[in-house]
Amino acid sequence: MSIQLNEEQKRVANLGKELAKDFATRAAEHDRDRSAPEENYKKLQEAGLFGVAIPKEYGGLGVGFLGYTAFVIELAQGCASTANSFNMHANATGSILQHPDIPENVKRKVAKLAIEKGKLMCTSVSEPDSSSLLASAYTPSLEARKVEGGYTLHGKKAFCSMVESSDYVYLYAHPEGDENLQASIGFLVPIDKGNAQGVTIHDVWDMHGMRATRSNTVEYNGTFVPDELLLHKTDEFLNDFIIRGANWSFGGFAAVYLGIGVGILNFASGFLKNRVAKGYAQSQAYHPDIRKRIGNIASELHASELAIKYAAWHSDTYGAGIETFYEFIKAKNSIGQAVSNTAKSATIACGASSLMKKVPLERMIRDAATAPIMPPNIDAAADQVGLLTMGLNPADALPPLQAKQKLIAPVTTS
Structure with missing residues (x-):
């Protein structure tokens, strides 16, 4: 066993350290105004870091979770809100690319969106009435209804960090009519920085700390997701999200x-x-x-x-x-x-x-x-x-x- 970083992991960690110095110069402003650090996300993209959680075989940096851990520890020292928000992009891309039930062509599509097209993604799992003490409170209440060519989403998600800055959001929804509370569908929803049809962002994030994460509540009222962006289905949401994805989940x-x-x-x-x-x-x-x-x-x-x-x-x-x-x-x-x-x-x-x-x-x-x-x-x-x-x-x-x-x-x- 060795937790020593290889050369590429060291390079990425040093990138995090350098970016943190720059992000620190604006951290107080974004904290005061609870404003999204858009320029920081842009600099992360320009530095080639939208693929930090993506394996090399899909065109990513291939630094593994150890390399990502070293990177984000450095980044958080400059602006914690930026690091915590960008972790949602890593969470989305990393979770999707390691998930065994997601088809290869879909994984390559997601990797291309992040790396070649510079699309920012976030993950949205928290429920409006969830509790960090009770894992079962995270089973999806957001409902997915089958329609021609895809699904429509109905309901709310809470604590949606960086959603207003994101092009896509990775989330789970419960299939309409399924009696199994843990039955869930994983979707990559084209949210278009909160401007997608049927999406309402409720600006409730005026917090003690992490103020620039913009972790607002999102309401979906018939938001359409095409079949091609259905990622996977599961009958065991908690095992799928928590056990299979422990690295990215927490x-x-x-x-x-x-x-x-x-x-x-x-x-x-x-x-x-x-x-x-x-x-x-x-x-x-x-x-x-x-x-x-x-x-x-x-x-x-x-x-x-x-x-x-x-x-x-x-x-x-x-x-x-x-x-x-x-x-x-x-x-x-x-x-x-x-x-x-x-x-x-x-x-x-x-x-x-x-x-x-x-x-x-x-x-x-x-x-x-x-x-x-x-x-x-x-x-x-x-x-x-x-x-x-x-x-x-x-x-x-x-x-x-x-x-x-x-x-x-x-x-x-x-």
């Missing part, structure tokens, strides 16, 4: 938040090394309490980085499966807790003056706030880790809440 988000944590650590280190209290010759960085806080932050983030990179290596080496899911869910839990602890400890170490609006730490702390919440949240992640560590079958676990209707267990070991 591994990418975890790497983004780890990048925020590393950014906080780097800022705090520099800030404290340059801060000298009245009457003292040395900077506050030399104070033993500060040294201990920075030491604990660095250690916890380093352990989390090793966890996510090992999970990425495992995914690249062995593919999808319960073992890969286990590695990612452990990494997700570790990162959520580490970044939350980092934000809290850095605030204590740097003091109130670091939380002024003009100081980048204030924004990074707010962006980090959802690290332990991003699905699955740290409680749900720890629950799955506990079940799998003890060799228990998650399908045999009792539901945490009484259900209105029978739901199939969220994950199985099959």
Whole structure:
């Protein structure tokens, strides 16, 4: 096992680092105005990064999930909203290109759209009433109705990051009349930056942090999707999305938040090394309490980085499966807790003056706030880790809440 990057992975990670420096110059503006960082998406496209999650045999960069993880950790240190949003493009293209049930000709079409035509895509899975504690709450309520030549979509999706900037959206819908709640169809919907017929974007995204992701609610009222953009069907949505796609379903988000944590650590280190209290010759960085806080932050983030990179290596080496899911869910839990602890400890170490609006730490702390919440949240992640560590079958676990209707267990070991 090796998590050392090859030359191409290093090149892509360095691209992320360079772009992050530029994105950081506009991050405060987009955060203040909760505006979409369109120029950042354009620069990512110009840098050839719309194929960052696409294998080389389809014309992509072929850096694997390990290379993508290294890239997005760097990118998130400049503008977390851009990294978190662009992760949805990687999520869409990466999920589609690795899915075993999607035909080769469809995969090549999607790769061509992203790489040759520069089309930006996003993934939309969250339901209006979903909960990061309950995986079964993500089963699609958006309805797909069969019509001549394709399907029409009816219903809503929530937390649709970057949808207003995207040309296509990858989503799941429930086939009309199917009694199996987990029966789903994966579509690539031509959304035309929210201008497609039957699409209404509700501007509800005025958040504490991640303000520039523009994660608004989208309503579909008869939006047409041609048969050629039907990607796959499944009777087991949760296993299909969570187990088969563990890397993209939550591994990418975890790497983004780890990048925020590393950014906080780097800022705090520099800030404290340059801060000298009245009457003292040395900077506050030399104070033993500060040294201990920075030491604990660095250690916890380093352990989390090793966890996510090992999970990425495992995914690249062995593919999808319960073992890969286990590695990612452990990494997700570790990162959520580490970044939350980092934000809290850095605030204590740097003091109130670091939380002024003009100081980048204030924004990074707010962006980090959802690290332990991003699905699955740290409680749900720890629950799955506990079940799998003890060799228990998650399908045999009792539901945490009484259900209105029978739901199939969220994950199985099959």
